[in-house]
Amino acid sequence: MNAVEAIPEQSLLESIPEKLGIADSWTQKGGVYWLATDELNVRKLAAVMNECHARFITITAYQLPGDQGFRLEYHWDLGGIVLGFPFQLAGNSIESIFDLCEAVDWIERETHEGFAIDFTGREYEPLLLRQGDTPGVNLREEVKK
């Protein structure tokens, strides 16, 4: 039996913006360390998270009012702390990171089905939610109406 001693090194946390090649630093809010900047690239982010041995948790999608598009929040766990990376989507698509992070598979598929967001560069299995063949059946405003 082993005991858990997984406290992230502060230096590792602080090195992440530099590894991502951005000047911004972390802000702590709502229980999450956020790195919010337009300079983020999702595929580079996934590669850096792999390098840091961070564990992927989930993607939370939000539909923004009017025609502002969507916000996707990617979350990873780094030794017990939650890292958050928001991406603003003007359109309907963002690059998939499935080939870099296997754990993202089901949540990309679910977000595709719930919000009709296209994760480019990957193939989708048949619908998970089985509400019909129209993506966005559950959570996308236009389809709900």
Next chain:
Amino acid sequence: MSYKIPMGPYHPALEEPYKLDLICEGETVSDAKLHIGFNFRGIEHLAESRNYVQVIALMERVCGICSNIHTLTLCQAMEGLTGQMPPPRAQYIRVVVAELERLHSHVLWAGIAAKLMGFKTMFMTCFELREKVMDILQAISGNRVNYSMNCVGGVNRDIDDPPAILAMVEELEREMVRTVIPIFTTSTTARSRCAGIGVLTEEKAVSCGVVGPTARASGLPQDLRRAAPYAAYAEMEFDVPVQTDGDVRARLLVRALEIMESCKILRQALTKMPPGETKTDDGKFNFTKLIATTATSRVEAPRGEVMYSVSWKENSRNPSRIHVRTPTFANMPAIRWMVIGARLADTPLIQASIDPCYSCTDR
């Protein structure tokens, strides 16, 4: 010649809807595809039309086994929006109910695993023990399934007589030590049926991002109660059982050892429970004074990490978005890697070994 065997959408052991298409070469599984969503309920969408009281009751229905964990995670996230801190006694009560729920879940799973191993006497023994856990939960909350214990800023019910509950827990622990633990840790039947099958290597566990006992049985020492303590877990002493074999037996051992650790935590929480109030602000959610519009919370459920992201507009009675990431959603894709190379007859036990919850997954 390969052929496809569809298993489901009615699971042979767990009586829940999900489908596994097994590609077989003779009796050996060469690949598998999983399908979920047969009973998808759209709870995240429903939550947007519920107010701050109703949404807690709704989220309690995400899961029939770990119902308390869902309200605990939601309430912690809502507390993050308003800055309401539950009093110390409430934090201890949250630990007690969460650990009883873990016992309930693990013993239930042990019974089903025993049945799948062909050990049906053990199935009945486990379900008898589970009744005792539910008796304790009923003594505390008045309910056997949905306990309605959590509110924003604390808990709805006090534990009036912790020593009486402690006596019930100690009796339960004696029964566990006498029956369940020896069977699952030392019996030849359990070993021969479970050892070396359904292996999830540490490398694959990392890559799939699995959580909870499934991760700990593959050598990953992750447990939010230790890594990111919530409620009163920072004040509890306990070990996090880890096994490295990654097979069904390792998952069995991790849960058996966790039963003992839960009893240890329960003893501490019931003995050291501080006096005082059980909720702040009378348990009301002050949606007119939010300190943040989005908050997240994570809790170590019996099956692993649950995460809630909650978004709320100021002066609105309803949440604008609640996203739930359940542990089975993270663990289930790994079943594909566990069944590849396994014998067809072992696949029901392998699937059951992650203790899947289709109710959570089809939230």
